[in-house]
Amino acid sequence: MRRLRTRGVPQLLLITTLAMMLVVSIVGFASVIASSDGTQLPADKQAILDRKATLQADAVKRAPTKDLDLTKVAQRVPTRLPTHPPLTGISDIQPPPELKQEFLYYNRWQEKVNGEWIIVYAGVQRADESTTTKQGVVYVAKGEGKASNFTRQKYFTPTKAGGVRIIAVKDLQVTLIADEGITFVFDLASQTFK
Amino acid sequence: MIFSRVHWNKLMFRGISINFMLVLILLTTFVITIFPLNTAYAAPAPPRYTYSFYMEAADPDVLFQMGCNQGTVDRATGVNQDELVILDFGQPALDVGTYGTYIFSPTNDFTSVSEIEQGVEAFASGFYGCTLENHSHVTIIVGTNNLKGNFGQVNFAHGDEWLQLSTRVWSWLSNTGYLAQVDVDAGSDMELGYATPAATRSWVTGFTSSAVGTTRLFNYGDAAGCPTTTIGNCTTTLFSGGTVTWTPDDIWFISWGANSAWPFPEIYAANSSQAKQWHYLSLNSARNHPSRGRMNFIAVLTQNGACSRPGANCSGPPRLDNSPGTGWSQLYDEVNNDPATAIVSTYQAFKYSSDIRYQYQ
DSSP states (O other): OHHHHHHHHHHHHHHHHHHHHHHHHHHHHHHHHHHGGGGSOOHHHHHHHHHHHHHHHHHHHHOOOOOSOGGGOOOOOOOOOOOOOOOOEEEOOOOOGGGTTTEEEEEEEEEEETTEEEEEEEEEEGGGTTSSSOOEEEEEEEESSSGGGOEEEEEEOSSOOSOEEEEEEETTEEEEEETTSOEEEEETTTTEEO | OTTSHHHHHHHHHHOHHHHHHHHHHHHHHHHHHHSOHHHHTOOOOOOOEEEEEEOSOOOHHHHHHHHHHHHHHHHHHTSOOEEEEEEEOOEEEEETTEEEEEOSSTTOOEEEHHHHHHHHHHHHHHHHHHTTTOOOEEEEEEEEEOOOTTTOOOSHHHHHHHHHHHHHHHHHHHHHTGGGTEEEEEEEEOOTTTSOHHHHHHHHHHHHSSOOOSOOEEEOOOOTTOOSSSSOOEEEEOTTSSEEEEOHHHHHIIIIISTTEEEOOBOOOTTSHHHHHHHHHHHHHHHHOTTTOSOOOOEEEEOHHHHTSTTOOOOOSSOOOOOHHHHHHHHHHHHHTSTTTOOTTSTTTTOEEEEEEETTO
């Protein structure tokens, strides 16, 4: 009797432990099985893929013969469509993506002056975005054609008064208003704030 | 019966090995159940990546050459490739009654949907012709974004127009037979700071309103301001001023909830924050939209190439110049280390990787 009693405690512990492990294993496997429901796409998405697959299989049968000489690969020359002149004046059309991290863009002004484009982007320095005294900033880009033909310079407002927005441009004098209401004037000829 | 004292004693007496084996089996099962992911979801090597492009012109001659370059590169690999390429044409726009975009040229010239259509078809022609005997397959994603401001046409009508554009290119590919090697889908760089959820949802609704049924819409945008440790609202600075808050369901709708929407997340951040955000957005879908389930990420976008452009600043913090392999692995690990979001065996899961740069870089 005493032998059984002393053995009973570890046996009970063993059985309890095994039972707990069994439960955890069953629950765990159930969750793994449940997670496999991600292998099924929603029906409408699957339908799009199925339609694509059917039409592509058909296209393979109808694919045009290729000339296997690279020098003879014919370039399709479509009728050239008329291009559109760029927007001029003040607008907030998209800024260069590469400025996104350092600069929160407000707006811009662009005009062609003496045969080259001048583009002014105005906004706030990203690093100051969450502080109470934000640094206003303008970028001035000049050039013609591809981006590689443009130069770009960055200028800070003389005082920190928040981000700046272009409100007027006359005789290459850019008037900007800061978040705090202060007005700045940037002279494009001398590339300085007045 | 097995637990009766008599039988137990007999078992104990006859062979400890029976108990030992029972314990061993349970222990093994237990360990496998508790730690399955470390073995089952070991990340494989990232896939080969393509270049995607911020388009600075829609000139068909230039796009033909770009497609030809891609086909030539694929052919040089000696095997048939399968890949995605985004041609991002920029901000949705309207000019004198014509829909189009402001592209990424320095002066952001307006480019009509007809010009874009012609350019994409030229890319397809170049790819098809220059692969020669190789039968690689490319999916071109005709991209725009959701930048609104005072000029961006982030609305139902432009979304519908973008669908019609993609569908016309699809029909052209089908008619020419190029569809054998070239597929076309649509996409948008839907950034949470570019427009309100309402405007962006309206654009997506416009895109999905017609039951055309062969065009997917990839959201290759960000999740700025979303939590990295839980499911929650995302608050970020709005392009036109102030802040904007998106709910997880707003992002779910534009990325997975709408019928043709697929997520193609930007995973730029070196600290994995964007991968964590998208993991929780997928978890939201799995938990709160069971009919849709977890998001199926078939592709990951990085911007290492764009960061190398002179004047670019991706230095952070956090750094935003993940290599394609790093970005892909970050999302793969975050998503697949959670059984509720794991998609190892779903349709084309993590099949593609692309790195965006400028067309004239």
